Amino acid sequence: MPKGMWVFVEHKDDKIRKVTFEMLSEARKLADQKGEELCAVVLGNNIGSFVEVIGQYGADKIYVLENELLSQYTTDGYTKALADLAKEQQPSILLFGATVIGKDLSPRVATRLGAGLATDCVKIGLDSEGKLTATRPMYAGKVIAEVGFSSDTPQMASVRPNILPAKVLSDSRKAEVIRLKTNISAADIKTTIVETIKTAGEKVDLTEADVIVSGGRGMKGPENFKILEELADVLDATVGASRAAVDAGWRLQIDQVGQTGKVVSPNLYIACGISGAIQHFAGMGTSKVIVAINKDPDAVIFGKCDYGIVDDLFKVVPIFTQECKKLRSE
Ligand SMILES: Cc1cc2nc3c(=O)[nH]c(=O)nc-3n(C[C@H](O)[C@H](O)[C@H](O)COP(=O)(O)OP(=O)(O)OC[C@H]3O[C@@H](n4cnc5c(N)ncnc54)[C@H](O)[C@@H]3O)c2cc1C
Known part of the structure; x- marks a missing residue:
């Protein structure tokens, strides 16, 4: 029984x-x-x-x-x-x-x-x-x-x-x-744990985050992820990345979203400079609301998102952050 x-x-x-x-x-x-x-x-x-x-x-x-x-x-x-x-x-x-x-x-x-x-x-x-x-x-x-x-x-x-x-x-x-x-x-037990290394910061694990701001190859370099970190701070979000950004060495593998990364289902997923490849979508397609910022109007991600902004992310993201800050302080 x-x-x-x-x-x-x-x-x-x-x-x-x-x-x-x-x-x-x-x-x-x-x-x-x-x-x-x-x-x-x-x-x-x-x-x-x-x-x-x-x-x-x-x-x-x-x-x-x-x-x-x-x-x-x-x-x-x-x-x-x-x-x-x-x-x-x-x-x-x-x-x-x-x-x-x-x-x-x-x-x-x-x-x-x-x-x-x-x-x-x-x-x-x-x-x-x-x-x-x-x-x-x-x-x-x-x-x-x-x-x-x-x-x-x-x-x-x-x-x-x-x-x-x-x-x-x-x-x-x-x-x-x-x-x-x-x-x-x-x-x-055939293995021994030699050391446990904690990642810096107290950010919520990607798989449990309510809001994720992700960057792809369109971020153009590791230093530019700072603008995503700033937006993430305002939104209490966690920063993710596409495989292209991880393979380029701009972000750690633990930040990767997708088929060979983490599978996430946040309430809000903001994809910045990400084209929307099927392998990326496999990791974030069950997000409740998807926002895409991409300068290419034909990017695949625009067929998969709820809100799309066709523009240069380096122009849009700082404005977005400022507006969110204003709303938060009201
Ligand atoms: C077996 C396998 C497993 C894979 N697993 C994963 C996975 O887990 N996760 C994953 O992400 N990928 C995975 N990939 C890779 C995947 O196929 C894509 O290559 C990858 O997702 C592309 O990353 P991207 O969108 O950042 O780069 P790209 O496809 O190069 O797209 C970059 C985008 O940035 C835009 N852009 C450029 N500059 C700007 C700007 N200034 N402002 C706004 N937009 C801009 C461009 O228009 C473009 O759309 C896998 C592939 C394979 C074969």
């Missing part, structure tokens, strides 16, 4: 990632339809009370799986611990964020469980038998696939951040916290 739907909780520095709350909110509706409980699964060591907030988003239970070997994320350690728990408890559905960790962990857990996995989904639901259904873009967004599951092993999906709304059901809602030990050993 399945023991409910599970959501894998991503956390760092005692903070839970937004995508976890988004999945819990959506999964709560599905758990109600299925008449099953909703469980959140947290892996780590010495996990504090910060996890209690999870109950507010609809979880009935929080499994806290602790071991000192889980203090930091490792592919081997987390895969073994989570797969062992899932084998024992047999959830019906297991959800992950389609984040760097979720994309690394979910296929490995699926393999251990012999389960099907739909990756990078933009929608999840249930079919008439109560099995998971998932909607996922494929082939750089050219095709939208509706995925179903044929078996009753856990039905697994990873869900793209910033797509589903996160909703607190009640501030006073609490979930039962169940603390468990896992018996993984050092021999289970």
Whole structure:
């Protein structure tokens, strides 16, 4: 008998990632339809009370799986611990964020469980038998696939951040916290984390940003990204880049949006000097509003954006920043 739907909780520095709350909110509706409980699964060591907030988003239970070997994320350690728990408890559905960790962990857990996995989904639901259904873009967004599951092993999906709304059901809602030990050993983990280097600044990760200002080859050089940083400061936005800008060495690879970069779904995506290649669109096509600034009226991006400005970005962006500053100070 399945023991409910599970959501894998991503956390760092005692903070839970937004995508976890988004999945819990959506999964709560599905758990109600299925008449099953909703469980959140947290892996780590010495996990504090910060996890209690999870109950507010609809979880009935929080499994806290602790071991000192889980203090930091490792592919081997987390895969073994989570797969062992899932084998024992047999959830019906297991959800992950389609984040760097979720994309690394979910296929490995699926393999251990012999389960099907739909990756990078933009929608999840249930079919008439109560099995998971998932909607996922494929082939750089050219095709939208509706995925179903044929078996009753856990039905697994990873869900793209910033797509589903996160909703607190009640501030006073609490979930039962169940603390468990896992018996993984050092021999289970084949890698060693030598050093963790934090990137400078406190900017929101691209995949969770509400607003992104991105620059492409049209920026003409790394120094010119300063005007995008200024606009981003006013809009509380994160700066992204096309692959052309990254390949030129103007921005770091972690800033790249697209098929071989990050997949983002902000409320507002401002593309500056980006032509709109299919590989770029694959990473930002699900943005709610797309604004393009490009001096070429025939640029492909104008066929894909909600608002287009045909002009020199070096003229438009500073004016845009000034106007936004004025609006913000009113
Ligand atoms: C397998 C594969 C994977 C890929 N993955 C990615 C990916 O993840 N992300 C990605 O972005 N690309 C990816 N690419 C590359 C992609 O095909 C394009 O080459 C790339 O997106 C182009 O970047 P761009 O739009 O910045 O440059 P360009 O295509 O050169 O466009 C620059 C634009 O800037 C405009 N411009 C120039 N000067 C100005 C100005 N002063 N004011 C306003 N506009 C100006 C031009 O009109 C032009 O439209 C991938 C390609 C392949 C084959």
